[in-house]
Amino acid sequence: MSLIKSISGIRGTIGGKAGDGLTPIDIVKFAAAYGAWVIEKTGNPKVVIGRDARISGEMVSSLVSATLQGMGIDVVDLGLSTTPTVELAVPLENAGGGIILTASHNPIQWNALKLLNSKGEFISDLEGKDILDKAEKEDFSFAEVKKLGSYTEITDYMDRHIQHVLDLELVDVEAIKARNFKIVVDAVNSTGGIVVPKLLRALGVEVIEEMYCTPNGHFPHNPEPLPENLRDISLKLEKGSFDLGIVVDPDVDRLAFINEDGSPFGEEYTLVAVADYVLSKTKGNTVSNLSSTRALRDVTEKRGGVYTASAVGEVNVVNQMKAVDAVIGGEGNGGIIYPASHYGRDALVGIGLFLTHLANFGKTISRLRASYPNYYISKNKIELTPEIDVDKVLFEIKEKYKKHQINDIDGVKIDFEKEWVHLRKSNTEPIIRIYSESESEATADHLAKKIMQDIKEVVSSSLI
Secondary structure, eight states, X not given: OOEEEETTEEEEEBSSSBTTBBOHHHHHHHHHHHHHHHHHHHSOOEEEEEEOSOTTHHHHHHHHHHHHHXXXXXXXXXXXXXXXXXXXHHXXXXXXXEEEEOOTTSOTTEEEEEEEOTTSSBOOHHHHHHHHHHHHHTOOOOOOGGGOOOEEEOOOHHHHHHHHHHTSTTOXXXXXXXXXXXXXXXXXXXXXXXXXXXXXXHTTOOEEEEESOOOSSOOSSOSSOOGGGOHHHHHHHHTSOOSEEEEXXXXXXXXXXXXXXXXXXXXXXXXXXXXXXXXXHSOOEEEEETTSOTHHHHHHHHTTOOEEEEOSSHHXXXXXXXXXXXXXXXXXXXXXXXXXXXXXXXXXXXXXXHHHHHHHHOSOHHHHHHTSOOOEEEEEEEEOOTTSOHHHHHHHHHHHTTTSEEEOSSSEEEEOSSOEEEEEEOSSSSEEEEEEEESSHHHHHHHHHHHHHHHHHHHHSTTO
């Protein structure tokens, strides 16, 4: 069993002993700590909740709802929903915060509480630490019987979310409709199976093949939208009857596309393509995290904007976007953050913008992909023994490559002329993750192996 407490929330595997897995006791304790924080921080005892279609979702939702009511907080329950839908709902409901019950791309045995502030954005590091501290100390008290919170269900917020996408200035419904797209959807049997086909119909798409769109929580494959997990939809597209495939993760904040020939568009390029379209209509800057493809910088500079990298993590991307007034940003995992909509990763907004872009492009999706700079990312990790000072290792690597451009806001990123490598330590294990990118797959792999050898040499030296 596994339970991970972090500044962004609590996640774990269902079952086991309290403190070891995500048990009812852990859920209640953490929900109470968050409820106490909302009351203390905002003075607004109202929280919006929503969940993906995981098997454990209804149980977790009931516990969270009852706990918040016990704190004297009014609960607005969206039921089956998506992460971006809950994010939109929090300010619309004038709530003090929100909780999304989802473990995102994690397998079926996992669930989590993801925490939002009153703007519908993820809480900050400092706020997360405050909530963790309250949970650890059980620093909360429950309401008297006459001051218990109310419970309200609102079940049409995904429809409101769809209308929100249709109303975006850069989403051109008529252009999409005119292209007569034939689209396959893989929603991994979660809430995307409800909302993505419904959105496509609202955008004028008439031919939709639904794969794994029954929201029963039985994931037919690993739910992370990576090419190795998407063989079924790729095989469907290989037959040549469809224009593209759309894939979302269980809580619909990550978006990936499959080309008409069954090849992956590449989740890194979801943001690149959407950003290219947004920048063609709205001059401005972009942001992604340090581990995302250089292609975003290329298209940004080509459009006359400035690209900035942030530390890894959605809240860090959002903070950097606000700092540089970015018009589009996100993460290389298929996460689109479009401030004209809201500051959160949103696959539905991404679909509306991407299909408009593809419709205006007028050619196939594979031709669109071919129009962008081609980079390859190699993802590796090196395991170290617990006694090794990982920070010292990273410092020595930074010193070794100090003649190159270095960014150390989150680990160490080394920029070479045409390649980069990013080293980050795990917060929970003695592991260094090593991401490298180049114009060729072989070079990216070679660069990663070279850095891994450097790490081994540093570890074996007397410096550690």
